[in-house]
Amino acid sequence: MKKITFAALAVPLMWVLLLLLFFNSNKLHAQETTVLSGVVKTADGTPIEGVTVWQQNTDNGTQTNEQGFYTLSISPNAVIVFEYIGYKTQTVKASGSILNVTLTADDDMLDEVVINAGYYSVKDKERTGSISKITAKEIGQQPVANPLAAMQGRMAGVNITQSSGTPGGGFDIQIRGRNSLRTEGNAPLYIVDGVPFLSDTNSTGDLSVEILRSTANNPLQLINPNDIESIEVLKDADATAIYGSRGANGVVLITTKKGTNQPTVFSLQSHTAIGVVPNFMNLMNSGEYLQMRRDAFANDKIAEYPANAYDMNGTWDANRYTDWQQQLIGGKAVSQQVSASVRGGDKRNSFMVQASTAKDGTVFPGDYGNKRKNILAQFSHITDDEKWNISTQFVRGESDNRLLGVDLTRDALTLAPNAPALYNPDGSLNWENGTWNNPLRWTNQTYNAKNVQWLTAWNLEGKLTRSLTFKAVAGYNEMNGDEWKIIPHTIYNPAMGLTSANSSSMQGITKASVWNLEPQLHFHEQFGRHKVTALVGTTFLKQSNAKQVWRASNFGSDAQIQNFLAAKTLRLMTNMANEYAYQAVFTRLNYMYDDRFIVNITGRRDGSSRFGPNKRWGNFGAVGAAWLFSREKIFEDSSWLSFGKLRASYGTTGSDRIGDYQYLDTYQYSGGVYEGGGLAPARLYNPDFSWETNRKMEAAMELSLFNNRVSLSAAYYRNVSGNQLVGVPLPGTTGFASVLANLPAEVENTGWEFEFKYRVLSGNDWNWSLFGNWSSNRNKLLEFPGLDASTYKNMYTIGQPTSMIYVYDYTGTDPVSGAYTFRDVNGDGVWNAADDKKRIVDLTPRYSAGIGSEASYRNWSLDLLFHAVKQQGANAALGFGMPGTFTNQPADALSVSAQQPSAGYNNDFNAAYSRYAQSQQAFTDASFIRLKNVTLAYSIPRVFASKLSGRIYISGQNVFTWTNYKGLDPESQGITSLPPLRVWSAGFILNY
Template sequence: MKKITFTALNVPLMCVLILLLCSVKSYAQEKMLTLNGVVKDVNGPLAGVLVWQTDTENGTQTNELGFYTIKIPMNAQVTFEQLGYKPQTFTVKTTTLNVTMTADENMLDEMVINAGYYTVKDKERTGSISKITAKEIGQQPVANPLAAMQGRMAGVNITQNSGVPGGGFDIQIRGRNSLRTEGNAPLYIVDGVPYASQSISDQSLSGLLFSSGNVSPLNSINPNDIESIEVLKDADATAIYGSRGSNGVVLITTKMGKGDKTSFSIQSTTSVSTVARSIDLLNTDEYLQMRRDAFANDGVTQYPANAYDVNGTWDDNKYTNWQKEFIGKQAVSQNTQFSVSGGSGKTNYLFSAGHRKDETAFYGDFGYKRTNFLLSTNHTSKNDRFSWQSTILKSSQKNHLMATDLSGKIYLAPNAPALFQEDGKLNWENNTFDNPLAALDSQYFSEIENFSAHITLAYKLNKNLSLSIRTGLTEMQNEEFKTIPNTIMNPAYGYTSAVSSNTTSVFNRSGWIAEPKLNWNFSTENGRWDALIGATFEENKLKRFALRATNFLSNEFIFNLANAQTQQIITDTESQYRYMAVYARLNYTHQEKYIVNLTGRRDGSSRFGPNNSFANFGAIGVAWLFSRENIFENATWLTFGKLRASYGIAGSDLIGDYQFLNTYGITPQKYDNTIALYPIKLFNPDFSWEKTKKAEIALELEFLKGRIATSVAYFHNQSSNQLVGIPLPGTTGFNSVQANLNATVENTAWEFTLRTQNIKKEFFSWSTDINLSIPRNKLVAFQNLEESTYANQYVIGEPITIKKVFNYLGVDSETGLYKFEDLNNDGIINDEDRKTVANIGVKYFGGINNNISYKNWSVDFLWQFVKQNNYNSDYYFNTIGDMSNREKRALDYYSENNKDAKYQKPTTGLNSEAVQAANNFRNSNGVISDASFIRLKSFQLQYMIQDKWLKNSSLSVFIQGNNLITITNFLGHDPETNGGLLPAVKTFAFGFNFKF
């Protein structure tokens, strides 16, 4: 028998071993599977949900799509956890597991909000802070973040100044504190870096397009890049910002990368905008009858040669709807956004790029373009002691518009000639017609470049003590052009390019900030201590240069200023602003229900004289979480209850640079062929800070496990040391000296919020959010008001939004002219009778927002409402009967057959008494009327497509709307935007968001 050796057995044994190993491996592979799915709540996908194999270290997180993937054994248990939601555990049976998380009312106390220099649990905050998130912002097809905030926050009133893209907004957080309009701007903080609040435009160039030339700096921020916006309102929340917080603080936080898996997102939105509300103008027959009556009233029997509309020169049977011609265009907008995010371990990143293009409702090819870039990175060390976060924002805006808003041209005579001749050239109708479209040759260009960057470094010295430093840089430049070529005038005048001009303005603002901060926290058996101390060092530089060039060789060279024979420097200024401060916060929570919060700041500003360069600001806030008392321990009806109060002082240095110094300017004309200097301002070493004392008390309640949540707050603010010019007698050689006016402005208000979860099922939910603010503004003190130049502007005890006007008494049935109250009974209507007070301020405002979702469908809509008085369209007209059209209500004018008319008898301007009466009417309370409105501010219908073929991605399609319906009795185009400018537009949008 052959001997069998080990060597001989080696090969077959190896084969058997390999087969056994393969069998084991194959068996293991059969028992392991790759589990994936989407995690969401009632509002959509949830990012950052922890998905892990129970009782192991095998885990992952959902990405921003809510998608996860994990390798896990069959029949093992997998747990889903997210702060604020109830954890859920499942036994793995399939490869796909979609999970809907349910909110845990018991964990809502852990939700934190951004308070600027620190974060705080929402239910443990002692201050007043309102917040909206990316969800609310993304529901609206808007270009400016301020537009997304309208109607959504109690105490925050935002008004859009114009429907022209690239314009500005007026924002008031708890009323007007300053007598100066520019002194009421809030502090904007973007990712910890201060952002400009003042307009970045040269008013002399953009003033005919935007109200007061206001171009919002926030136009440079893409709303799609924003994660949240918090508004700090009361003293407890704002005093830590010292001299910058008196008008409130707007904190904008941009998005960051989440999760380990790389994900991409593409969003595209196409929208169409039209003027939200048209007005009913006179047709040709009605207009011509009004004109003929005007001539008859003036005693003119033969129409003059220049009355082309009625003397037969123009066709009496012609009618043109000039609203449709000049502002009736459908403006198409396109907004595209791309982003990629991801990370590895404890490092995450997000990069996004977006491009927006907006047309206008005006005639012609004009529009606004913006390109945005965002890069955000964050990292935490393995031992969680060191972390850093950085953000870079870059944007470029280009706005090409006509130099003058053509909205006023809709009042052109309805039988005016056609705009173009048959050959396509502008029609001047034998020199009888000043063609409005010629004004389109005068154009406005704006190119804005913005760069902002910040980095925050933090290190935990131990478990209770951490050190951080935040630094940031900003750079913003706006280069504007306004061309006025000779072609805007009738060719019959014979003007050449010698009268053409180009005004160029370059504005540059740059700055940096550095803020070191030390945080300390410590817990005892009965309480928690949180403290921080920090400092701020900031510098901003501003440069402005403006040049006007005239007399060009040809309009082809109108952008080449060297081609002009005359160049005049209009502005050449440079200023520097330096600011430093130290601040501190101490917070103590006792037994999780009694809270005291102390904040303080000492500021130094280069804007004030040597006697008052520094000032102290601070606040105290307290809160009692009474629902945590033993008496409510078993109460099923009360989920949460908190009573809070605060008091403190904030300030303002929004006055511009070098206001306290002796300053000099350059004489516009040469003296003895020499450029000279002349004094502009007087030195005032005592020039000091505006100060606002703020007090508030509030009650916050939640019932039925959070299904109903409400709050009511009352605040009382007083602003003193008003930064204005004190008038001086002419003998001093100066009109005024910059100083602190001994005047006090008071703002009080009730603010109410209500949130209800009307229906809350697994596949269907409906929630409602309501906010209401009832503000009151009053001038409570003004030393020697009657002897000052402000005597005709303000009244003690009345709001600072009042106007002193004539008291309109209607139309005199005998004379047919407007009549007014003669207060001093001297038989003459003049400024001595202009004493009636009319308030054009807001009486109350708010919003009602509803969110309804059913499976993959969701509907969100917001109704905004405002109760106010304001100037109606009658304010912007001269006399009835001149060569301009009017609204149909103007037909109710005085005649022998209509002596109870609303308007006086028409005149062409030859009746001096009628003209004077019309001027007095424009300065009376007769042109101030109800401008209240209810508006369907935003609407979104969205469907999220989730199917097998979209296993690793999601696709949502949506329809959005903005300013869709306006219910108002306002006499004019729009109750929100200023008359004479393009009114607000309504927008319909369609888009999709694909994430993969």
């Protein structure tokens, strides 16, 4: 039974309290003053934090909060001034108790919009690189546990896929395509508050794969989305080259929230969410299923049903029907979160402390879920002479993920519809005399992962001279994991007579840490029309990783199953300890002439312990240029062009994501019976093992039209990744199949990216804006010397994408035999993979897009986001196995063109179906358009003597999906894992 805690009840209780306070608040104010309140937004409807609101000719003033909300006690009919850098100051006479204001940009609107580029910040108008950004507004309004889910559909060129709807499940992110031939070599670099974030998963596949189904990187699961102020993604060479060997696959910069130089504000935030599987498959009912099974046995010429055909031979009730999808994955995942914060400061100090607790439930039977705790703390201080600034951030996340041992999705789809009941009359699990494996046996097998990750960052900045500034960033990030998989003998039928001697448990212990130190010098000077900024710095980094995996079995009692001392058999499966050292020198030179022409040059020299002594150091760099043509005299009086920029960049970045010690001679335990075994060589020494390199080129245009009412941008890029880190085949006489080396293979990614914003309405009451993005990436293998003679010949082909797959060419169904048929490529009458798998299926997404709407009327707002992807995906129907066997099937499995059903006793049908599952029919159109998020919110105007403000909202995630895909979900695909859930949440934010 799902538990609903105080957090769940807090939402409706707080709503009642807020309404009572709202209707009684007018009685709390004196008659000689008026409490004025409202929301300040930009022209596109985005609330602005930090707007100065004051009564003209007085010292009476305040600032807007995160929601753009303010309250101010004023004299009747006073004149109110609204000021914010980069926007025109507005002066309005108050004529009531509510005054909403829309600030319009000045003539140089983008000049004051600052983008975080990592080692430096740049005005958005003056950047020469490709950087996408989302803020706390987009992140915080979505009921998600992982910020990666909030990024989906909001950034051009950033493709994010959620692999599972189970708490703690993985996400995959690719920025402008797949550069490396190795899957693990395509992950971006993550930086949190200037500190490299430990982004590799600490899950052990043997422990987690049955429930999480994917151990893909999920680096942000221990960061509370509400702790994040902004996320910037660096994409092109100009933006990423300053990160050198770590920027080949893009850089994700995460900035946490900070304190403010204003009076202390206390905040309380809570929401409760309900998640359900958004779509069930249309499967056969008992009558359809049993008829299929009868036809299958008839096709196999079997008149008497086998003893183990319990669904057919009368052992099970033929009239019984159970909707297993409802029974096993049809529950409601209750999620709750509460966070509290205090922040503020004065002219020289600022601080913020925020703590939160949450639990994300599951749709499976039982009380499972992921409990999370997060702490964020920040402090900064400016010296009295305003020359030095020191700040520190501390981010900590803790999770306790308790789940059943196996994802029940596959059982929910494939169990025979006339299978027995789950429970006996006495409430015990029903094993139906040993004729089936009750799917709820997996609730006795448990998976538990406890993870703690914390990060601290120190920033020191001081003015040495008027033009020269010293900066230093130091940080430490540590991650600890304790993972258990408990396999008691109770997952088996009691009739088997098993005891705790047949029970086992596995434990994975991981620890990783990284520290970095980056001293820097920044220079800025202006000489007439010439502006020069420069920086030079160095990086010192040290990372260590350790992992142990134990397996224990043969216990005296299941009560001691997590006590390895009680096990008669104990085995160390993995024992690993690695260290990684990295050092770099980097520089940047930026030159601007006449506020129109910009050149940006970056360079970096990196050294990594992961490479051989002959190639340990690598050089990377880029040049970017921009022309702000809207500042030319010809456009000075233009009524339609507000801003225009052409920019281009070219450079190289690199990658050392290959793991540690790969270039060294290594040895492993050989086993064997002679004197207990010994050591055997596992890898050959390669002193020339070195960097993967990525050459990046981009050209782009950015426009703002009609007084910034319409904003457009278009970019074309071409990335070529070479020097691929792969296993190069060796002759058998060497005793090794391959040696890890740099192969001169090249992978190309080309694509287009488009973004737009359109301010439809703008006023004091009504505001409405539209925004969107569209991107398309084409991946292609340009070169691969010796491909035909290598072990990769059946994986890749020149001129095709690296995500391709070779398949049999399906040609239809034989009208005589009723079996599937395929093209015999070499005409020898035999089908085998090497000779006949020649058809190519491209699994690269063709394009992705996002389009959103932000509308507001006074204190009400409605935000929508649609996400669309055009792609091929895995055919879910193939996951059920051959129609006619002992598994349920989709209702349309026996279509006219399908192979005749078989119970598995016809070898010709078996072989044909096996090839069918390896043909183009194994893939299908998995394109979709999804209403990713919808949020309806109300900003509370004023309560409790004007000091209490807030916002109440209802939000939906994965609300509805339009697709022709016939599986559970076109994003996660397949039938083995729980799809992303449809989530509805209700919550509030209070500030005092």
